[in-house]
Structures are given as structure tokens and as C-alpha cells.
Amino acid sequence: MSLSNEQKSQVAQNLADGASIADIQRLIVDEFKIPMTYMEVRFLMDDLNLDLAPPPEPEPEEEATAEQDALPAEAELVGGGAVSVDIDKIKRPGAALSGSVVFSDGVKAQWSVDPYGRLGLDTEQEGYQPSPEDIEAFQIELQNKMQGPGGY
Numbered sequence: 001m002s003l004s005n006e007q008k009s010q011v012a013q014n015l016a017d018g019a020s021i022a023d024i025q026r027l028i029v030d031e032f033k034i035p036m037t038y039m040e041v042r043f044l045m046d047d048l049n050l051d052l053a054p055p056p057e058p059e060p061e062e063e064a065t066a067e068q069d070a071l072p073a074e075a076e077l078v079g080g081g082a083v084s085v086d087i088d089k090i091k092r093p094g095a096a097l098s099g100s101v102v103f104s105d106g107v108k109a110q111w112s113v114d115p116y117g118r119l120g121l122d123t124e125q126e127g128y129q130p131s132p133e134d135i136e137a138f139q140i141e142l143q144n145k146m147q148g149p150g151g152y
Contacts, residue, residue, distance in 0.1 A: 007028075081137050085142050105134075109123040
């Protein structure tokens with residue numbers, strides 16, 4: 001079953017307004033009463049040369065405090081602590097993913113995730129334990145890096 005020109009226009013407008021593919025599927029199924037799978041909606045979008053709306057521009061960050069200025073320039077404010085995470089272009093042997101991190105107190109560490117999803121952390125200071133806030137900020141920043149452009 002195909003959509004009328006009016007329905008196609010409504011789909012295009014909803015996409016321009018930021019609707020997701022799942023939102024378009026609900027519109028077609030619930031309002032147009034046309035059964036359509038997620039994949040069929042995706043194919044329909046391709047047939048109509050429609051794309052998802054680009055994500056909104058991020059809000060500008062507030063000015064850094066003097067304490068933050070003392071941290072490395074690449075550090076980013078995440079989850080209450082300044083933590084900088086990098087992902088290795090070539091992962092370490094035996095690791096599913098690896099990289100480096102600089103915690104809010106300036107301590108640097110190498111990290112890796114094994115094929116079972118376990119995190120390993122090797123710091124420059126023997127016995128160092130990052131704060132729970134830094135661990136949370138590390139996890140959030142790593143997730144953001146993995147989901148961003150060129151994500152892993």
C-alpha cells in the first residue's frame with residue numbers, strides 16, 4: 001500500500017521537525033492505518049529522498065573556572081569532574097578496545113576493555129584509585145567518544 005501525496009508531505013514535515021524513524025512508523029501505523037515495519041519506513045524514506053533532521057547544535061559551555069584552567073587543555077567537563085579520554089587507533093593485543101585517560105586530579109592512565117567487557121586500568125601512580133565521580137565521568141566520556149563521529 002502506498003501513501004498519498006498529502007501523507008508523504010506530512011511524513012516529510014515530521015522528519016524536518018526532528019521526528020525519528022520510529023516516530024514516522026507510529027504516524028503511518030496509528031494515523032494512516034497502514035501497517036509498516038521499521039525497515040519498510042526506512043525504505044520509504046529512501047524512496048522519497050528524505051533524511052532525518054540533523055541533530056541540534058550543542059549549547060555553548062559556560063566559562064571555565066580557575067580550577068578548571070589548571071587542568072590539561074584537552075580535559076572536558078563531564079559528570080562533575082574534568083576527565084579526558086582518548087581511544088587508541090590500534091588497540092592493544094588482547095583488548096577489544098583500549099586508550100588513555102587523564103583524571104580530574106591530573107593522573108594519567110592506560111585503559112583497556114577485554115573481549116568479555118571487563119575494564120582494566122593501569123595508572124602511572126601505583127595503587128591509585130580514581131574517585132567514583134571520575135570513574136563515572138570516564139564511562140560517560142568513553143561512551144560519548146564511541147558514539148560520536150568515527151565511533152567504534
